[in-house]
Amino acid sequence: MITDLEILADHPSPSLLFFVDEIKHNIETCLNWVGNDPDRLRMHVKTHKCPEVVKIQLSKGMTKHKAATIAEAEMLAMCGTPDVFIAYPMVGPNLNRLAKLIKKYEGTKFSVSVDHPDSATMLGATMTKAGLSIEALLDFDMGFKRTGFPVEDAAMDLYRKIASTPGLKAGGFHTYDGHNQLEHHADRLAELERVWGKIIEMRQNLEKSGLPVTKIIAGGTPTFILYSKLNIPGMECSPGTLTLHDFGYGNRYSELKPFKYGAGLLTRVISKQGPDRITVDLGYKAVSGDQPPGKRCIFPYNPEFEFVGHSEEHLMLKHPDAKKFNLGDSLLAVPVHICPTTALHRHAFAISQNRVVGKWEIVGRDREIGC
Numbered sequence: 001m002i003t004d005l006e007i008l009a010d011h012p013s014p015s016l017l018f019f020v021d022e023i024k025h026n027i028e029t030c031l032n033w034v035g036n037d038p039d040r041l042r043m044h045v046k047t048h049k050c051p052e053v054v055k056i057q058l059s060k061g062m063t064k065h066k067a068a069t070i071a072e073a074e075m076l077a078m079c080g081t082p083d084v085f086i087a088y089p090m091v092g093p094n095l096n097r098l099a100k101l102i103k104k105y106e107g108t109k110f111s112v113s114v115d116h117p118d119s120a121t122m123l124g125a126t127m128t129k130a131g132l133s134i135e136a137l138l139d140f141d142m143g144f145k146r147t148g149f150p151v152e153d154a155a156m157d158l159y160r161k162i163a164s165t166p167g168l169k170a171g172g173f174h175t176y177d178g179h180n181q182l183e184h185h186a187d188r189l190a191e192l193e194r195v196w197g198k199i200i201e202m203r204q205n206l207e208k209s210g211l212p213v214t215k216i217i218a219g220g221t222p223t224f225i226l227y228s229k230l231n232i233p234g235m236e237c238s239p240g241t242l243t244l245h246d247f248g249y250g251n252r253y254s255e256l257k258p259f260k261y262g263a264g265l266l267t268r269v270i271s272k273q274g275p276d277r278i279t280v281d282l283g284y285k286a287v288s289g290d291q292p293p294g295k296r297c298i299f300p301y302n303p304e305f306e307f308v309g310h311s312e313e314h315l316m317l318k319h320p321d322a323k324k325f326n327l328g329d330s331l332l333a334v335p336v337h338i339c340p341t342t343a344l345h346r347h348a349f350a351i352s353q354n355r356v357v358g359k360w361e362i363v364g365r366d367r368e369i370g371c
């Protein structure tokens with residue numbers, strides 16, 4: 001992290017901070033959890049959206065990435081990543097944007113999720129018209145009820161449909177079990193096992209009938225803890241948050257103790273509101289408001305702060321000895337949920353060994369880059 005906030009005396013607040021050594025440590029720890037085999041990892045870039053972080057991953061041999069948007073996928077292709085999976089249904093203009101992306105970045109292989117026969121038809125027609133083809137992965141809903149086809153036998157018909165649609169190649173399965181956030185390891189494992197056996201059975205049936213299910217891309221951070229130990233052929237684990245880590249997951253899962261905070265926020269005291277109150281410039285335009293008020297960030301060096309109120313540009317705090325703070329004092333905050341917080345900032349100051357070593361652009365936060 002950063003222990004000397006003085007080094008940021010000339011840097012504006014609120015600002016996003018990336019801690020380079022901790023990010024490298026987290027990436028290496030993820031790799032370690034999959035037996036140092038980068039082929040078993042496909043980390044989601046939604047958390048950092050930042051080319052410099054992608055370059056660290058590439059330098060560790062991690063050549064597979066996951067994205068949620070065309071812009072994130074383009075940011076990855078601009079970094080020269082060879083293999084990008086877009087875990088998002090393509091509809092409307094995104095279909096042609098995807099075709100444009102494939103043509104523009106010939107050095108990158110793109111694949112995409114499909115969870116409905118109509119989606120396969122639309123995607124196949126777009127690819128065929130553009131003279132292209134794309135690998136499509138059947139997206140399963142393991143219980144999150146966001147996207148995905150139910151885990152039932154009819155999914156095999158969808159997989160066959162993908163395989164027989166011109167312009168598409170059936171590449172395997174994808175699933176994101178974001179609902180499975182159960183705190184205790186055994187409960188999380190039981191929830192996973194509730195449907196996992198059926199997914200594997202369908203894979204076996206499809207393969208017996210001559211349709212390979214080469215890969216299964218699965219999970220986020222809470223189930224990475226489980227999937228990383230399963231060692232299923234062709235399985236790629238796709239945590240995102242762990243690149244930067246945050247208080248939300250760190251506080252909830254004891255298994256994540258080896259991970260370190262790779263991101264923080266610089267904020268300053270802007271007003272003193274009596275003997276026990278201060279206001280800092282960390283409104284919910286700088287730290288994500290998707291968490292309940294009072295549970296959006298922590299202050300690792302000032303744990304006595306109590307939440308009073310939050311608005312667009314202000315965070316009001318209570319402290320038993322508020323007079324010790326002066327106007328302009330710098331404070332370090334750590335977000336509870338880093339992914340939407342990153343998206344609120346155009347760049348992050350990169351910090352290593354208490355030195356600012358760069359200004360890293362959050363390129364993938366834009367809705368459009370080129371395509």
Ligand SMILES: Cc1ncc(COP(=O)(O)O)c(C=O)c1O
Nearest residue numbers: 044087176219220221239240241
């Ligand atoms: C499809 C998909 N895969 C992977 C992830 C990464 O999950 P986590 O943030 O728990 O690491 C997410 C997060 O929202 C996601 O939506």
